[in-house]
Amino acid sequence: MQVRSTLSRMTPYVAGERRTDAIKLSSNENPLGPSPAALEAVRRALDESHIYPDGALRGLRTAIAGHMGTEPEMIIPGNGSDEVLTMIAGTYLNPGERVLIGEHTFSQYAFAARLLDAEIERVPMPELRLTPEAILRAVAARRDPPRAIFICTPNNPTGIAFTRAELRHVLDNVSERTLVVVDHAYQEYATSPEVADATAMVNRYPNLIVLRTFSKIYGLAANRIGYGVATAERIAELERVRLPFNVNGLGQAAAIGALGDDGFVVRSLETNRRGDERMRALLAELGYQPLPSEANFLCFPVGGDARAAAEIIASHGATVRALGSFGLPGHLRVTIGTDQQIDVLERGLRALAAQIPPDARSDHGARTGAANSGVTAGSQQ
Ligand SMILES: Cc1ncc(COP(=O)(O)O)c(C=O)c1O
Structure with a gap:
């Protein structure tokens, strides 16, 4: 075929x-394994394995929003943040539209973009750093603004993070029509006070979507739970492509349990x-x-x-x-x-x-x- x-x-x-x-x-x-509180929540949830999970993900959204100090309407959970990436591509990318991705970064941005037939442009990373200047040079290289820019910070595989000033420099200088996707899979580990926290910026930039995950700091990679954070308008757009029951019941329980385990x-x-x-x-x-x-x-x-x-x-x-x-x-x-x-x-x-x-x-x-x-x-x- x-x-x-x-x-x-x-x-x-x-x-x-x-x-x-x-x-x-x-x-x-x-390396510590899963949060014990998450495991306990999964054990309890096993008894409800015969019932479909909360398809609207209300409990999970409310728990995440409470933890972050934001609104449930600004959260979209996924089967890992990988799934949120494909939701973003399915919502915003038309065939042939240009997306910018760093030269050395996580593979799933290119996967999601290719799936939708978008055109991928790699931004050079001299000294293995993605800089605002290199991104903005690539943006300006064509008359039409790119449809999306993917920024992984801290970056997989280098570990190097954008500073707050660098991220603002990008967000302040791209068209509002360009979606900026910031992947914060490793954000919790960052120790430098200069490191950009994009989650705190979504109210100011309606073209920003931030990805977070329970796979790393919460030790729940096998349960497959991640989420996107953005304005309620962006989240409502992404909802159009979300599959029913996209996060399984054990994953939902695990994530809610983990959030209570500081x-x-x-x-x-x-x-x-x-x-x-x-x-x-x-x-x-x-x-x-x-x-x-x-x-x-x-x-x-x-x-x-x-x-x-x-x-x-x-x-x-x-x-x-x-x-x-x-x-x-x-x-x-x-x-x-x-x-x-x-x-x-x-x-x-x-x-x-x-x-x-x-x-x-x-x-x-x-x-x-x-x-x-x-x-x-x-x-x-
Ligand atoms: C930068 C980055 N984003 C996302 C993911 C995947 O996250 P999830 O398990 O939530 O799909 C990974 C996994 O290694 C990653 O390195």
Whole structure:
């Protein structure tokens, strides 16, 4: 059967590697597991498995809005924030319309845009940073404003975040007809006071939609719950494409339970802070230079082929992410783990440094292939 022509340009999602004989530090999950309060809520919800869940998602929206100090009408939950992305594409993108996406970022923006046959333009990221200047240059390169701009902050896979001033600079200088989608999947981990909080800006910018998730800080990746935050008008538009019962009952219960568990968030942040410190010290000792991450992972060049590097580390008991599919074939991304997990990782990193000596150069921009080209209509995920 002939499939739609756009599908031939789409490549399947590359997930972080999972092995039965290794700990998983390849998908930026919460190393503490799920929030115990969320688990308890899921156990209770299991008894109602024969009844359709709340299709209007009233309880979940109210809980999220209460937590954030906003209105339930400004929230749209999804089956992971991934689903909210495809809802955004299905609501706003017409075939051929231009969308701007950073050169090295999460693959699902391109997936959602391609699904709707939009035209993808990659914004260059010299020194692996997406800057307002590069975005605005790409915007101005054509007479018609782009339909949408996707900004991941803190960015997966670099961990680098937009400052408040940078995000405002973009929002103040693009057309109101251009949708700005800010993905805050890792926002809770950010520690610098300068880091942009887009959620606080949605009332001021009606063209802004912010994505959040329960998959990271709340440890609920398998339950698939994320949400969008925007003005009530945008949310009502997105509602038109939302499937009935898009968030399952266990996911709804888990998320509501997790929102009441502030202690778990505090413990998760403390684990991340300690792990970040230890992993940075270890990487520095071995000669690696991680980027300045505001997230729960570190990204660094290995001085050789990252796939071979990941294999060496996996053979010592930890899977990590080689970043070829992000256009960075010489970089690894490693989730910040617990102390015991970092013990395992340390063995792998020491073996790696012995077999493939770290790149002595400090030039994070040094890399190969399409990653160095200018604004392109590339196909990389
Ligand atoms: C930047 C970013 N956004 C979104 C997601 C996916 O979130 P969810 O599990 O809510 O679909 C991820 C998952 O790794 C991510 O890295």
